[in-house]
Amino acid sequence: MSQTMTIDTEKLHALLGKAVVDFGATFHAALVRVGDKLGLYKAMDAGGPQTPAELAKRTGTSERYVREWLCNQAAGGYVTYDDQTAKFYLSEEQAFAMVDENSPAFLPGMFQAALAAIKAEELITERFKTGEGLGWHQHHQDLFVGTERFFRPGYAANLVSSWIPALNGVKEKLEQGATVADVGCGLGASTVLMAMHYPKSRFFGFDYHDKSIETARQRAEDAGVSGRIEFKVAKAKDYPGEGYDFVTFFDCLHDMGDPVGAAAHVRETLSADGTWMIVEPFAGDRIEDNLNPVGRAFYGASTLICTPASLSQEVGLALGAQAGEQRLREVVSAGGFRHFRRATQTPFNLIFEAKA
Structure with missing residues (x-):
């Protein structure tokens, strides 16, 4: 016996409204990348x-394409349109987020990483059926650069x-002269940054x-700190x-197939009073804590990148990007650490301190 479906029109319209936003955002992500690659944002800021x-x-580009791109960007709020002069420009806030690569709010890299991850959609679809993993190295090269x-x-x-x-005694050690291992360093952004500040x-x-x-x-060579950094494949x-x-x-801890084994190796390689700093995506311990825009982004990245990466390795614990503090x-305790605390946090990261 079939049941009559009752649709709440208001809820349906709200869902359709979200879908329209996401539909437009999918195209917008690609066009942010276009503007980033062609220097359109920088040229707007300069001119x-x-x-x-x-x-x-x-910019040496086609006016017709640029016109459509500008209208898209203005509709999305990433550039501003002056209807009195029929000109487009970047507000100070838009320039801060779209032009300055040293800005803490710089956005194009985020879109670059997301677009690169999406390129693996067909491979990930197959992994849903087989349960196999997909290694970090198997993704499009833009993912490595975009993530950095x-x-x-x-x-x-x-x-x-x-x-x-926020870590007990670490700043003083680094200033006096310490030996540091940056594991899962990627393109070296964090390693180079620390070397520049702690000579x-x-x-x-x-x-x-x-x-x-x-x-x-x-x-490291470009930053003038190669004499104090040694990068190795390991x-x-x-x-x-x-x-x-x-x-x-x-x-990176949540990306690892055997994070407990990694924790145990850190324990073995630390000095007696050494400190392990773990930076992880912000997440609560319960699913309902993460059902928000930040959690949505991290669950998306976790589905396409982090969980497949872990499943491609031995053990394949697959913590995911929203593992949560508990x-x-x-994991850290199972690796032999007795001290573990949340040292500080940002809206996007949790920073933990672990000691033997």
Whole structure:
């Protein structure tokens, strides 16, 4: 016997409204990348209010494409349109977010990473059927660069000014001269940043992805700190060295197949009074705590990137990007650490301190 379906029109319209926003946002993400790659945002910032023809001339692009792009960006609130002059421009806030790569609010890297992750959609669809993983190295190369561009501004804004000072005694050790292992260092943004601020300390960056290590070495050279950083290809469970005063994991513990094994290796390589700093995506312990825009973004990244990465490795614990503090505490404790605390946080990150 069929049941009559009762539709709440108001709720349906609310859902359709969200869908229209997301439908437009999907196209918008690609067009942010277009503007980023072609230097359209930077040219708008440099040239002030401009017509599509003026911006096209300044950037060596086609006026007709630029006109449509500008209208899309203005409709989305990423550029501003002056209907009195028929010119487009960036407000101070828009320029801060779309042009300055050192800004803590820089956005194009976030879109670059998301678009790169989406390129794996067909592969991930198959993984849903088989349960197999997809390694970080199997993604489009834009994911590596986009992720670094996304994370770097946040690290620059918080790492030295608030995260490290929130750890007991670490800032003083780094200033006096410490030995540091940055595990899962990617393109080296966090390692280089620390080396620039703590000239008396020695740094080692480890990542299993060889192409990322190659780029990290160049980044250190460009920053003038290559003499105090050594980048090596190594996994979290077998990176070399011992007696480290400080070990860091930036947004990577949840990606690992065997995070407990990684924690145990950190325990073995730390000095007796050493500190392990773990930076993870912000998340509550309950699903309902994470049903919000930030949680939505991180669950999306976790489905396309983080969970497949873990499932592609041994053990495949698959913590996911929204593991939460309690689950992370269990993993770190299982690795042999007795001390674990939340040192500080941002709207996007949880920063933990672990000690033996």
